[in-house]
Amino acid sequence: MGPKDSDCIFCKIVEGDIPCAKVCESETCLAFLDIAPVNAGHVLVLPKGHYPTLMDIPKELGGDLVETLSRVGKAVMEVTGAEGLNLIQNNFEVAGQLVHHAHFHLIPRFSDDGLMLWPQTPYENQDEMSRIAADIAKLLK
Numbered sequence: 001m002g003p004k005d006s007d008c009i010f011c012k013i014v015e016g017d018i019p020c021a022k023v024c025e026s027e028t029c030l031a032f033l034d035i036a037p038v039n040a041g042h043v044l045v046l047p048k049g050h051y052p053t054l055m056d057i058p059k060e061l062g063g064d065l066v067e068t069l070s071r072v073g074k075a076v077m078e079v080t081g082a083e084g085l086n087l088i089q090n091n092f093e094v095a096g097q098l099v100h101h102a103h104f105h106l107i108p109r110f111s112d113d114g115l116m117l118w119p120q121t122p123y124e125n126q127d128e129m130s131r132i133a134a135d136i137a138k139l140l141k
């Protein structure tokens, strides 16, 4: 099942020590309703093992995680009648991560829900964009 952290609220949920509104479970993943939803039907999908951020999740879990996200996303849309679905995943506090056990938010969306995602602005110049892409690509070689 992977590493555990006895102080982690999501590990306690995985262990069954804290209740949750579970929607599905596999050998490696768990999905349950977020207690404070953006919209009703907002689900959290997580690896059962305690991996603090996305970057700590072993690649072997990727297939099960993506399959769970896809299946749960489809069910959430069907049950809530949502017209859209956001997949959001926060890493580290500055990015809004409150629970340091990696998890994925599936948020049903409606044309009239009034939610705005973050503002975006284009790069000021093409050189900056090319340089950043090249720097990232270099680390990925």
Ligand code: AMP
Binding pocket: 009, 018, 020, 033, 034, 035, 036, 037, 044, 089, 090, 096, 097, 098, 099, 100
């Ligand atoms: P994040 O800000 O990405 O770390 O998201 C943490 C999420 O966990 C928040 O949306 C909380 O509402 C949710 N949450 C915290 N405690 C519980 C709990 N006991 N059961 C269900 N969801 C929870």
Ligand code: ZN
Binding pocket: 004, 005, 008, 009, 010, 011, 012, 049, 050, 051, 100, 101
């Ligand atoms: Zn944990």
